[in-house]
Structures are given as structure tokens and as C-alpha cells.
Amino acid sequence: MIKTSQYSTFIRIGFAALxxxxxxxxxxxxxDPAARADYEKDNDPIEPFNxxxxxxxxxxxxxxxxxxAVVFREVLPEPVQDGVHNFLTNLRAPVVFxxxxxxxxxxRAGNTAGRFVINTTVGVLGVWDAAAYMGIEGHTEDxxxxxxxxxxxxxxxxxxxxxGPSNPRDAVGVxxxxxxxxxxxxxxxxxxxxxxxxxxxxxGVDFRARNLETIDELERTSLDYYVAVRSLYRQRRxxxxxxxxxxxxxxxxGITFQPGPSKSPADxxxxxxx
Amino acid sequence: xxxPVLLAIALRRLAVAIALVVVAAPAATAQQPAxxxxxVEEMSSTALKQLTASDLTDAERVKRFRKLLVENFDVxxxxxxxxxxxxxxxxxxxxxxxxxxxxxxVAHNYAGLFKKxxxxxxxxxxxxxSRNGTYLVFGRINQPSGPPIAMEVRVHxxxxxxxxxxxxxxxxxxxxxxxxxxxxxxxxxxxGVNGLISALRxxxxxxxxxxxxx
Numbered sequence: 269m270i271k272t273s274q275y276s277t278f279i280r281i282g283f284a285a286l287x288x289x290x291x292x293x294x295x296x297x298x299x300d301p302a303a304r305a306d307y308e309k310d311n312d313p314i315e316p317f318n319x320x321x322x323x324x325x326x327x328x329x330x331x332x333x334x335x336x337a338v339v340f341r342e343v344l345p346e347p348v349q350d351g352v353h354n355f356l357t358n359l360r361a362p363v364v365f366x367x368x369x370x371x372x373x374x375x376r377a378g379n380t381a382g383r384f385v386i387n388t389t390v391g392v393l394g395v396w397d398a399a400a401y402m403g404i405e406g407h408t409e410d411x412x413x414x415x416x417x418x419x420x421x422x423x424x425x426x427x428x429x430x431x432g433p434s435n436p437r438d439a440v441g442v443x444x445x446x447x448x449x450x451x452x453x454x455x456x457x458x459x460x461x462x463x464x465x466x467x468x469x470x471x472g473v474d475f476r477a478r479n480l481e482t483i484d485e486l487e488r489t490s491l492d493y494y495v496a497v498r499s500l501y502r503q504r505r506x507x508x509x510x511x512x513x514x515x516x517x518x519x520x521x522g523i524t525f526q527p528g529p530s531k532s533p534a535d536x537x538x539x540x541x542x
Numbered sequence: 543x544x545x546p547v548l549l550a551i552a553l554r555r556l557a558v559a560i561a562l563v564v565v566a567a568p569a570a571t572a573q574q575p576a577x578x579x580x581x582v583e584e585m586s587s588t589a590l591k592q593l594t595a596s597d598l599t600d601a602e603r604v605k606r607f608r609k610l611l612v613e614n615f616d617v618x619x620x621x622x623x624x625x626x627x628x629x630x631x632x633x634x635x636x637x638x639x640x641x642x643x644x645x646x647x648v649a650h651n652y653a654g655l656f657k658k659x660x661x662x663x664x665x666x667x668x669x670x671x672s673r674n675g676t677y678l679v680f681g682r683i684n685q686p687s688g689p690p691i692a693m694e695v696r697v698h699x700x701x702x703x704x705x706x707x708x709x710x711x712x713x714x715x716x717x718x719x720x721x722x723x724x725x726x727x728x729x730x731x732x733x734g735v736n737g738l739i740s741a742l743r744x745x746x747x748x749x750x751x752x753x754x755x756x
Contacts, residue, residue, distance in 0.1 A: 306627060306725055350687070405689050481658070489651045489749075491741050492726045499722040500714055507713020512692050514678060521623035521717050522616070522698050522707040523674045 312425040312498065321427040322494050328430065329476070337476035351395040353474050357406065358387045358394025359467070362450045367409035371417045373511075379404060407511070411448075412441030416509040425498055433501035574704075578677040578697045579669040581704035585614045586664040586681070593656035601755035603656065608649035616698070616705035617641055623707075624721045625735070628728050632735050640735070643742040648716075650749035661686045664693070672696065676707060683711075 297307050312318060340349065361384035368377035383399040383406050391398040400406065415437050416422070423436035431442065446452060455463045476483070490496040506515060575581035592606050611617065621641045622629050632640065666681045681693040696708035709716050724738055731737025 307729075310722070400689070485651075485654060489647075489745070490723060491738075491745060492723045495723045495726040496719060499719045503714045503718065504712065510713075512713065514680075514694060515713075516673070518715070519623075519718065520676075520696055520708040520715065521620045522676050522696065523672070 310425070310498070311422075314424065314426070318425060318427040318498075319494055321429055322497070324429060325427065325432055333472060333476050334480075336473045337480055340473050340477045341480060349474075349477065350397075352470065353478065354387070354391070354397045355394045356467070356471050356474055357397075357408075358384065358391070359451055360408070360449075361387075361394075363445055363448075364407070364409045366448070367411060367414045370414045371409070376407060376409075376511075380406070380409075408508075410438075410441055411444040412438035412505070413509050415441060416505075422502075422505070425502075433497055438505070574702065577669060578679050578704055579666055581697060582669075582679040582681065582695050582706075583666045585610075585706070586666065589656070590659075590664065593653065594659040599755055600653075600657070600753045604646075604649045604653045604753060607653040607656075608645050611645055611648060614706055616700055616707055617645060619700075619705075619707060620717050624717050624724055626721050626725055628725065628735055628738075636735050636739065640739055640742070643739065643746055644720075646746045646749070647742055648720075650746065650753070652716075675699070 297304055344352070361380055365377055365380040365384065368374075368380050383404055386399040386402070386404070387394045387397060390396075397406075420437050422438070426434050426436060426439060428434045428439060428442075434442070451467070452464050455461055486496060486500075487493050506518075575584050589610055592610065593603055598606075618641060621637070621644055624644065625632060625637075625640065629637075663684045664681055665684065666679060669677050669679045672678045676696050676698045679695045679697060681695065683691040683693055685691065692710075692712055694708075694710040694713075695706055697704045697706050699705075708718075727738050727741050728734055731741070733740070
């Protein structure tokens with residue numbers, strides 16, 4: 269069981285978040301109809317709150333996560349870093365397997381189960397990705413993706429403290445995973461709940477270390493870092509839910525046409541001159 | 543001046559020129575990649591060859607990236623998509639300046655990826671027809687360690703040669719991400735598209751200043 273003090277912390281954070289929403293109010297929608305259509309597609313009605321949470325997470329990243337990731341990268345030799353990553357990935361295999369099954373993806377479920385058996389044994393508790401060496405590449409799944417496959421919409425964009433970009437559907441998925449992950453259940457039963465936190469922190473540091481330059485570079489080059497991350501999160505999630513299949517509905521240059529006359533700026537200029 | 547003799551010479555020159563064009567044309571088109579897949583294959587290998595040399599300065603890499611971008615991408619169509627609804631309020635002069643800055647912006651954004659080259663290879667797997675006369679070409683970036691990275695390129699034929707419209711890595715589209723960001727910059731600015739142009743100018747000036755030419 270979770271300690272009561274942990275519960276009250278959660279409640280306090282939740283209350284503070286609600287208060288922030290109330291104070292910050294809602295984002296104002298643009299008046300131009302076309303711009304409004306884009307705004308609605310962004311589906312970010314609590315943008316002021318989300319931006320505040322994003323700024324908070326950026327502070328945490330700058331003070332704790334990024335420095336830890338830099339140390340992780342500089343202190344540990346590359347094979348050890350890979351070992352940590354492989355170990356953490358293998359630890360999540362039961363959750364991936366459950367979601368493969370819940371989505372009816374039996375081939376992928378078999379792949380996940382096979383990898384788990386091989387890597388836990390031949391790969392020494394998952395430290396070595398022996399299955400990938402044998403040509404069996406892995407994939408990830410989570411409850412948010414399963415809900416999506418079942419037809420649940422993502423809802424509005426939501427930035428969670430510490431966890432970052434999300435939405436109500438994926439947030440519920442995170443909570444479901446917290447309670448249903450066999451690792452967490454065992455840790456709670458054996459009264460070693462600290463391991464849950466240790467694993468979460470390690471997963472965060474591993475993720476940040478593996479994406480150190482990519483994330484730094486994204487922040488450096490973005491005109492609006494918040495919007496860049498929001499767009500990346502949406503696109504990555506949509507791709508993960510489709511398991512990498514092409515999306516015929518997504519707008520793209522050359523196939524998306526704006527309402528109104530389809531003329532180049534040069535054409536319009538001469539038309540105006542007439 | 544227009545004596546019949548000169549006219550005859552001019553006509554003969556014109557005839558020779560036409561003959562040259564007609565004869566040369568099939569040879570020229572033969573050099574163009576015949577399929578979207580072949581085009582993306584050629585573009586990928588050229589990019590790897592030109593951008594991954596370790597003795598390249600950062601400034602030279604950016605310069606080469608921009609040249610490859612202009613040669614292989616349909617930059618005006620991409621630019622129009624990236625401006626989204628705001629494209630209609632963009633004048634010819636603004637659009638021209640926007641495209642110039644956007645090219646530099648993209649080059650600085652992505653040239654750095656090739657600096658960290660560790661022996662990745664690119665496999666182009668298949669092509670398929672898509673909407674509005676465009677094609678999707680699917681590829682895979684193989685990393686020396688770690689899982690392969692999915693790549694999806696949308697191309698169309700423009701003036702007898704293929705041009706890239708969209709590039710997706712692991713499901714993330716480069717122009718779509720820019721479109722969202724730029725829309726936000728424009729809506730937060732008092733000066734509309736001009737606000738975006740000045741933001742791009744500030745960013746590219748900063749990138750240029752940060753990029754050593756040695």
C-alpha cells in the first residue's frame with residue numbers, strides 16, 4: 269500500500285494545480301475562422317496552466333534531471349549505460365505484453381514474451397538485449413495506447429508535473445500502469461516501495477541521457493519550445509498508436525489546401541493591381 | 543540589319559539550338575531518377591556523402607545542407623504549408639523573405655544531425671502512390687547500436703523532377719512541427735507575419751553567430 273503521506277502529497281499537488289487553472293483561466297480563441305480551426309485542432313484549452321507547468325518542469329529539468337543525465341553519460345562507460353537501459357526496458361516487458369494482448373496484437377505479444385524470456389535468461393536479467401542481437405527487435409506499448417485502440421479520444425493537451433506532456437487519456441493510462449505493473453505490485457507486497465521511486469527516477473535519467481543533445485537542440489532551435497514539444501508529443505503518440513503505419517488523414521504540404529482562392533502571393537498581387 | 547542572309551543564319555542557329563535541345567533532352571531526363579524511390583535513394587546517399595565528412599566546418603555543413611534543401615525540396619510549397627492560414631495574408635515580398643530565412647533556419651536545425659554521424663546507413667524500402675499525385679517513400683535509418691529509425695518522405699513531380707514535400711522521422715513531420723510553432727509566434731505577435739519574419743531573423747542571426755566557420 270502507498271503511505272498516507274504520499275497520498276496527501278498527491279492531493280496537495282492536485283489542489284495546487286486546480287487552483288492554478290482557476291487563476292490562469294482559459295486561453296482565448298482567435299477570431300479569424302481559419303485560425304480558429306487550427307486553434308481547435310491544437311486542443312489546448314488550458315494553455316496558460318500548461319505553459320506554467322511546462323516552465324516548472326523545465327526548472328526541474330535544469331536543476332536536477334539534466335545534470336543527473338550529464339553525470340550518467342560522463343561517469344558510466346557506454347556499455348554500462350546500455351545495460352541500464354536494457355535492464356529498465358526488460359523490466360517493463362510485462363506491461364508491454366499485457367497491452368499487446370489487450371489490443372489484440374497477438375504477433376506483437378508473442379514477440380514481447382519471447383524477448384522477455386530470452387533477455388531475462390540469456391541476457392542476464394535483461395542487461396544484455398540478446399533478443400535484438402538475434403534479430404528480434406522490441407517495441408513499447410502502454411495503457412494510453414490501448415485506450416486509443418479501444419476508441420477513447422485523447423482529450424485536451426495536459427502537461428503533468430514531473431511527467432511532462434500528456435492528456436487525460438494517457439494520464440489515466442499512467443495511473444493504471446502504476447497500479448497494475450507487476451513490478452509495483454511485488455514491490456508493494458514485499459514492502460520495498462522505495463524501489464518504485466528509484467526505478468522511476470532511473471527511467472527518467474536514462475531517457476534524458478539518451479536524448480541529451482536532441483532535447484537541448486530542440487530547445488535551442490525552437491521559436492516556441494512549448495508548442496514544439498506539444499506538436500512532437502501529439503505526433504509521436506499518434507504514430508505509436510498506429511504502430512508506425514502511415515496516417516492518410518494527417519495534413520502535409522502538397523495535399524492540404526487552405527480555404528479560399530488557391531493562388532500564390534505573386535498571383536494575388538497582380539490580381540489586386542488590376 | 544535584317545537582311546535575308548542574317549535572317550537565314552539566325553534561323554539556322556535556331557534550328558541547331560532546337561535540334562540540340564531535342565537530342566540532349568532524353569539524355570538529360572535519363573540522368574533524373576525515374577521513380578520516387580530512386581530519387582529518395584539518390585538524395586539520401588548524396589546527403590550522407592556531402593554532410594558527414596569529419597573535416598567539414600559547421601558553417602560549410604550548413605551551407606551544403608541549404609543547397610541540398612533547395613535542390614531536393616519543393617521549398618515554396620513547403621513554405622506555404624508551414625505558413626498555414628496566414629499564407630493568405632502574406633505579400634509576395636514577405637513570402638520571398640520568409641522562404642529565404644526558413645531555408646537558413648531549417649539548415650541550422652538539421653545540419654547538426656550529420657555532425658554526429660556514427661556510421662548510420664539508410665535503406666529505402668518501398669514507394670506507394672498517395673493523394674493529389676504525391677508519393678510516399680518509406681525508409682529506415684540503421685544505427686550502429688539501437689533500433690532502426692523509421693523514415694517517411696512525401697514527394698511529387700515538379701517540372702519533370704521529383705521534389706520532397708514532407709519528411710517524417712519516427713512519425714514526426716518536420717513541416718508540421720514548424721507550422722504549429724510559427725502559427726503560435728504569429729498569433730502572439732502584434733505584427734502578424736512580419737512578427738514571424740523578425741523572429742526567424744533573430745533566430746538565424748543567432749545561429750550564424752554561434753556557428754564557427756573554422
